[in-house]
Ligand SMILES: [Fe+2]
């Protein structure tokens with residue numbers, strides 16, 4: 001499938017696809033516990049490797065977008081990682097990137113430090129025994145989930161098949177020791193080989209410097225990595241200007257937006273922006289088994305309420321996108337917290353309360369979604385100031401925010417949670433009615449009732 005042809009700039013409002021995807025990639029960095037800009041910096045490294053390796057020009061566009069969204073499948077295995085290792089999935093994922101997982105002693109040491117960290121000796125011993133029993137099979141499904149889901153998201157974003165293929169194979173190793181299919185050598189798509197090399201080099205360069213990263217690549221040449229690609233990387237090891245720009249820039253996504261290889265930059269029209277919001281909603285909802293359809297559900301309810309209130313198509317489209325993306329900040333919250341069946345302690349609760357702030361931070365970086373950032377980030381605010389994350393009050397809460405809050409609560413109460421079952425809709429509305437009008441907008445709530453015919 002070819003990337004849909006660019007529309008005329010005026011029709012698309014001059015929004016460049018690379019800018020949107022580049023800025024949205026910050027959300028994927030959060031899932032992986034990586035510093036913001038990891039995917040964008042991996043993209044810059046991968047594109048430079050492609051240039052040094054003389055990758056044919058027609059493959060570079062697929063490579064470029066694959067590098068930016070390579071971690072789109074990572075939210076799908078977060079819950080499994082947290083459950084299997086009894087740890088903070090984001091911390092675990094950040095640390096494991098610096099480990100040579102092919103060396104049992106190195107991996108064993110890492111697991112010893114991570115599994116049920118902070119738990120009692122008995123709890124830790126029990127968990128370690130369960131990890132030892134299950135790690136081989138579970139590891140396979142963890143990799144497969146990530147790779148398959150990432151490839152599906154690439155397809156939802158209407159990227160070329162080669163981009164999906166690259167993401168599916170980014171954890172394969174040159175010597176056949178990788179995942180999920182144990183492919184070796186040339187059987188691994190070259191774009192996947194570049195993704196694997198670029199992402200690991202970025203992590204090591206960020207942890208220390210380019211020399212450290214290149215030493216790692218040299219030592220894994222022929223085992224993890226294609227030797228020809230390692231050679232290509234080493235050809236610019238001493239290009240200090242390249243590495244400095246990469247590490248010093250405050251906005252790596254803006255840097256990589258300039259690197260888009262297409263002769264005519266791809267533009268994101270309204271339909272493409274909708275597809276991006278839909279694709280990222282599935283990334284958000286895949287994070288926890290308890291939110292499987294939450295974002296799409298909130299978007300549908302918000303649109304239903306706004307339609308009842310007589311709003312036009314433009315408002316409905318904005319609200320739909322805001323509904324799809326309102327919880328994007330949750331990608332930065334550990335599944336140890338999101339999936340916890342017991343009461344959250346104050347620290348855990350504080351982490352949950354930060355997620356709308358992350359939503360604001362991410363969406364305000366995307367020019368096309370910036371106008372939605374404020375209302376999307378206000379979905380836990382209440383009219384009387386008792387909500388979070390800013391404690392806004394009625395005068396600071398526009399109608400769009402009030403609609404999202406009502407839609408969010410309605411959807412959340414209607415779905416199963418780690419600590420309770422799903423509630424029937426009459427019970428949901430009765431609970432919500434107790435907060436009208438001091439916390440929830442009365443007109444919006446009436447529109448919800450009308451929309452649900454309740
Ligand atoms: Fe939320």
Ligand SMILES: [Fe+2]
Nearest residue numbers: 294326327408
């Ligand atoms: Fe939500």
